[in-house]
Amino acid sequence: MKKEDIVFSDWHRWVFGTAPPSFTGEVAIRALLIFIVMLIIVRLLGRRMKGQMSVSELAVVLMLGAIIAGPMQIPTAGLLPSVVVLVAVLAMHRLSNWLAFKYRPVELAQQGDLALLLRDGCLDLAALQRQALSQEQLFGQLRNQNIAQLGELRRVYFEANGHLSLYKLPEPQPGLSVRPRADTLPATTGPAQGVKVCANCGHVPAAADHAGHNCLRCSAQDWVPATL
The missing domain is CATH 3.30.240.20 (bsu07140 like domains)
Structure with a gap:
């Protein structure tokens, strides 16, 4: 966006941004689809995500928030790439948990010690x-x-x-x-x-x-x- 495009009295940009008003309805559908995918991903991440989180699990939650923000609000962003990234994060999280279960040093590196x-x-x-x-x-x-x-x-x-x-x-x-x-x-x-x-x-x-x-x-x- 150029500097001259920023007009204080441009209420359309304040309300809808640079996207057309019809994108508002699409955002609602995108949010519903992402919500369903997120429910599945969080369920597969394990029960600990619903309890007290470790450092690695907190990092996963922050990554999930960053991943889903784009496809819900940016008209040029597609849903499929974000879903692929969510599945990749799930795979990495399950792999790191398996390594922590197998190897004590990995567990200490991820979660710390008492x-x-x-x-x-x-x-x-x-x-x-x-x-x-x-x-x-x-x-x-x-x-x-x-x-x-x-x-x-x-x-x-x-x-x-x-x-x-x-x-x-x-x-x-x-x-x-x-x-x-x-x-x-x-x-x-x-x-x-x-x-x-x-x-x-x-x-x-x-x-x-x-x-x-x-x-x-x-x-x-x-x-x-x-x-x-």
Whole structure:
């Protein structure tokens, strides 16, 4: 389209674009046909496409959106080439899934691996950094799963699909509260009374340690009252 073809008051171009008005009805038929083909393709892609998607499956969904956009809106674009591309994407996706099933390195390359974020109430700060996950982001997800403090947890795994898997201790221990610090009250009774915990990693020092100095796990000097 040339520069002189752009006229602000050209309402026909605003409504119909450069295609004739009769193309509007064709767009509806094209959209219906593409919708039917997409239903078949997504059904053949597998049940995981209806659940939590991996990185490779998210890439497939983005590709599908790009493929079907052209034939539905561009008068000069045919339906058959897009259907062929959709079938090719389906074949590549099924092949990649088969390779991931057969070979563990392929699965790791496609979906990534899980990460251990917490062990026995203490955060693995290096793992958090590798996953680009801040302490507050993790605490927000733990609050959504009704976790009040880190001493309740034996392990926290960050799964490849982005979900957290929690394994709790049989008996909660004093630990770092996951609530905002301004909303955290020190324990006035019970085993957590007077116990200090590292606000950086959640380490609870033993009686022989000296709370108030550097944390033995992360070297931080930020101590807060533990909760239970």
